[in-house]
Amino acid sequence: MTEPSLTSLYQQLILEHYRNPRNQSEIEGYTAEAHVSNPVCGDEICIQIRLAEDVIKEIRFVGKGCSISQASVSMMTSVVKGKSCDQAIQLAGRFADMMKGNQEVAADISMGDLRALRGVSKFPVRIKCALLGFDALRKALQKDQDVDRNVYSKREMIQ
Amino acid sequence: MSSKISKPAQYPFSDSFPILNEKVSGKSLVYLDNAATSQKPQCVIDALTEYYEHINANVHRGIHELSRKSTIAYEEARARLARFIGAAEAEELIWTRGTTEAINLVAGSWGLDSLKEGDEILISTMEHHSNIVPWQLVAQRTGAILRYIEIDDQGRLVLEDFPDLLNARTRIVSVSHISNSLGTVNPIRQIAEQTKSAGALLFVDGAQAVPHRRVDVQELGCDFYAFSGHKMCGPTGIGGLWARRELLESMPPYHGGGEMIRTVGRDESTWADIPHKFEAGTPNIAGAIGVAAAADFLEDLTFEAIAEHERSVISYAIERLSSIKDVQIFGPKDLVERSGVVSFVMGDAHPHDIATILDGEGVAIRAGHHCAQLVMHHFGVSATARASFYLYNSKEDVDRLAESLGLVQAIFSTS
Known part of the structure; x- marks a missing residue:
């Protein structure tokens, strides 16, 4: 079995989005x-969405x-x-399927x-990192109109 | 149970640790996550195997031969560890699952029993979460107030403030002997003297100290001292709490169950003497025997030799890492004030990314907040990369770490 390669994980496009997030x-x-947030590593994401007619x-x-x-x-947005x-x-x-290989x-x-992240599937401990933004997306869409005002303080924490 | 070192011990003693022959990512393992847990020498693994193959039985209750042997081995292990940390008698050492349980034991027994509204608990922002959260819980339940000793820009306790923080309401001070996230070595004797003058008790979290240096709890002058077996070459799930006999005898039980009682009535019971009063249920017998073998192993090598070796590796690590562009190391600059932990950040490479790239090179480090979020807040970072060294690490390991950090640099400088 060949070892998963770091160059497949750290694609140029990934570092480019990391440094210049959209x-x-x-x-x-x-x-x-x-x-x-991911309590294991401290990563945090807060997303905001404006929906109109379900779009x-x-x-x-x-x-x-x-x-x-x-x-x-960044790629997901x-x-x-x-x-x-x-x-x-x-x-x-x-x-999520792509993360399963x-x-x-x-x-x-x-x-x-998002295809640039395909290499993450070879690094099981990092899959959670790649899914974090999607967790935020699902959570936001589930809540939809139910805006959580407490998030303001959390956003200040991130900055 | 004496240690069995198969080969003559030679620095960096790595021959005694079978796991160090493992390959990770196709490369020989460089294990630099020792502040999280240490690896186990063959003699500790053998002690566990021997216990389960020849001695295993429950302690303090069987009339049969194996139970007698098991009880003797278990209590001899207690006496061994009591001697190891300089306790006056074996009964002053309570077996726990580790340092975390030891702190919870004191907070839950002494704390809930003794603390009143307005009493003060003094800890520091350097503490591991296990020396913060149990005190928060007991403060919430008793109305006691939690106060903090701050740290300076080198991650040292600001002890100039200590006399002002200590007052008539201070009932207990709880600090680490050595910081898990920064490697800072705290001046416990000085803290103990001041705490004693203020009439408070001193709890010392020794999880990061006991593996690396000779600890003498009586000489330190503290009231409670806790440690974990798994960080000192012993098995997981075993550790100890030390306190003087009178203090332990004055404290109510922590957990109820078998082993810790003298008599049980319908409505109330009476307690066994210390240490068993605090050891409800079947204890971690194999763990106690394993950690005693670890104590033998460390003392055979001598702490003087371990410290000398570690000092040379750490000073080399700090020298090599400091010369890498964009690496910023946290913690005391003076090596006398620091132990085997090197916490750092590197340019815009997130510590989690650094750890993944190093893992690909067979170099195991930790990345994250190290259960010390108050320390991370102090330095304005959400995480650091942490390389932590132990007696089996060599300068070659430092070279592998430094070369792998070169790879991090190469990957992160491409865009």
């Missing part, structure tokens, strides 16, 4: 919001953590913008930049 800020008039019109995040968690959420809630949830499911998803161009 959609990183807060948004006016968001309709859903969620905060998630993700705007999605942004604030977060801190490792290159995998931060690149993953780029891919789900403009999609319906059902499509976004479906995408989260497909991404599903090659078909890893070759699917509709996954966009």
Whole structure:
């Protein structure tokens, strides 16, 4: 068995998203919001979504953590913008499949930049990092209109 | 049970540790996560095997031969560890699952019994979560107030503030002997003298000290001292709490059950003498015997030799890591004030990413908050990478660490 290669894990595109995250800020008039954290490593992500007629019109995040968690959420926000809630949830499911090593998803161009994370599947302890942003997405879409005001203090904590 | 070192011990003693022959990611293992747990020498593994193959039976209750043997081995192990930490008598050593349980025992027994509303518990922001949370729990239940000794920019206790923090309401001070996240060695004797003058008790978390240096609890002048077996070459799930006889006798039981009673009535019971009053249920007999073998092993090597070896490896590690671009090391600059922990960050490579890249090179370190979130807050970071050394690490291990950090640099400088 060949060892999983670090170069397959740390793709250029991942480091590029880590250093220049897309959609990183807060948004006016968001309709859903969620905060998630990984107590093991201290990574945190807070995402805000503005939905209109069940479509993700705007999605942004604030977060801190490792290159995998931060690149993953940055890529995810780029891919789900403009999609319906059902499509976004479906995408989260497909991404989870890719983390289990599903090659078909890893070759699917509709996954966009997220495909660069396919190498994470070879590093079981880091899969949770890649899924953190998707956990936030699911949580936000489940809550939808139910905006948690307490998240303000949590966002201050991140910054 | 005496130690069985198969080969003459030679620095860095790695021959005695079978796991160090393991390959990780196809490379020979460099184990630098010793502040989390140490590896086990063959003599400790043999002691466990021998116990289960030849002695195993419950203690203090069987009339049969194996139970007699098991009880003797278990109590001899207690006496061995009591001597190891300088206790006046074996009965002053309570077996626990580790340091965490020892702190919970004191907070739950002495704390709940003695603390009143407005009393003060003084700890420090350097503490491991296990020396914070049990005190928070007991403070919430008794109305006592939790206060903190702060740390400075080198991760040392700000002891200038200590006399002011100590007052007539201070009932207990609880600090670590050596910090798990920074390696800072605290001046326990000085802290003990001041605590005693203020009329308070001193609890010392010795989890990171007992593996590396000779500890004499009486000489330190503290009232409670706790340690974990698994960080000192012993098995997991065993550790100890030491306190003077009178103090232990004055404390109510912590857990109820078999072993800890003298008589049981319908409504109330009477307690066994110490140490058994605090050891309800079947204890970790094999663990106690294993940690006694670990104590033999460490004393055979001598702490003087261990300390000398570790000092040379740590000073080399700090020298090599300091010369790597973008590496920032936390903790005391003076080596006399620090132990075998090197906590660092490196440019914009997150500690979690550093640990993954090092793992790919067979180098095991820890990344995260090290159960010391108050320390992380102090330095304005959410996590650090931590290389922690022990007696079997060598300068070659430091070289492997430094070379692997070069790889981190290469990967993170590509974009």
